[in-house]
Amino acid sequence: MELIERMLNGDKRACARLISIVENNAKESEEVIRKIYKHTGNAHIIGITGPPGAGKSTLTDKLVKLLRKQDKTVGIIAVDPTSPYTGGAILGDRIRMNDHALDPGVFIRSMGTRGYLGGLAKATRNAMKILDAFGCDYIIIETVGVGQSEVDIVKAADTVVMVMVPGLGDDIQSIKAGIMEIGDIFAVNKSDLFGAQRTATEINMMLDLDQNMGRRPPVVMVTASKNENIDKLYHEIEKQYSYMKVEGILEERRKLNLKRELVELVEEELRKVVLRESDNNGEIENASNKLLNKETDPFTERDLLLKKII
């Protein structure tokens, strides 16, 4: 594929086209990933997650600025929700990152979730692979604003930065159950606002209570809009990364994530095959009728359907 050659040689347009392919075209996407996979695995993947409006995009912008000062190249995938009603989306994360639009060492891509619920889009992982093969030293993934259960980022990133803000109040408790666990590092953003110190204290207390953690996540207070303490956050990101590398945890984590990805792929394909086969012959329809008339039970029918195919 000519696009792949061009992308590997640093052509941004080709890179952008390939990302569109993995978003839009399942068959071609497979072909692309097969060809580029061996070029992946070199980037440090940082996930930026947290509640809506916490300052994820602003923080990403400032992190990129810092990484660029050190001549590191950066790819960014910023995910925003797609409307379930119209299939449309307004992808607005880029507004905060316009300073980097012309920087040859930065590639920014906005992505709609397109019905995917885990805080990322279905194509995010493959788009990451493209940016990785493209040669980005760092890839930053900004998730949608998370509430309770959008934790897919943990399956995709090496380092998850959880962005919190003062004024969440009791929400910290409610968020805790779902998503606090996935943060490797906590950034309390908007430290210029009242209550930031208290938020940091609360998070620290919560983290101290949690016993069965590997490395105790650090809490950093930052003010992204004023570019304050971003260097401290960066320092913690690097510390966490080298800790994981030295302890062999990085490899373990990546392997676990690859395993999950593979299992998902198998499940997806299996589901397709099973449904296609049995749908074609009207078997699901027939079985449903039998179930309605209590001539059978769901588990017997499941086993029958599976037996025919596998």
Place this chain on the structure above:
Amino acid sequence: MSKPIRVLVAKPGLDGHDRGAKMIARALRDAGMEVIYTGLRQTPEQIVAAAIQEDVDVIGMSILSGAHNHLFPKIIKLLKEQNAEDILVIGGGVIPEDDIPALLEGGIAAIFTPGTPTTDTVKFIKENVK
């Protein structure tokens, strides 16, 4: 999976507000498109760079400053330099009737002046994106 049309909406120039740009962004979203909204004060260079990274089908620009005779041709020229002239460029805002023919001649696909219903813009995009 059907591919949604991707549109970059920008409001270049140094003047005022982006009400018009936001309104069209919402209308396009409600019509099922993915709108990359880049906000105020973008230079033509930034707009084209973003359009390429985002691999959009359409660039929509709202211009109020009277700089349309400079900004639109600049965008077209930059797109050509990047071999990206397949991206459709449309414009809206306060643009005198007399200036429109030359802009269309220069490669702008359509100009929507104030008062045009957003449904016209949606329809135009749907009909003209391959």
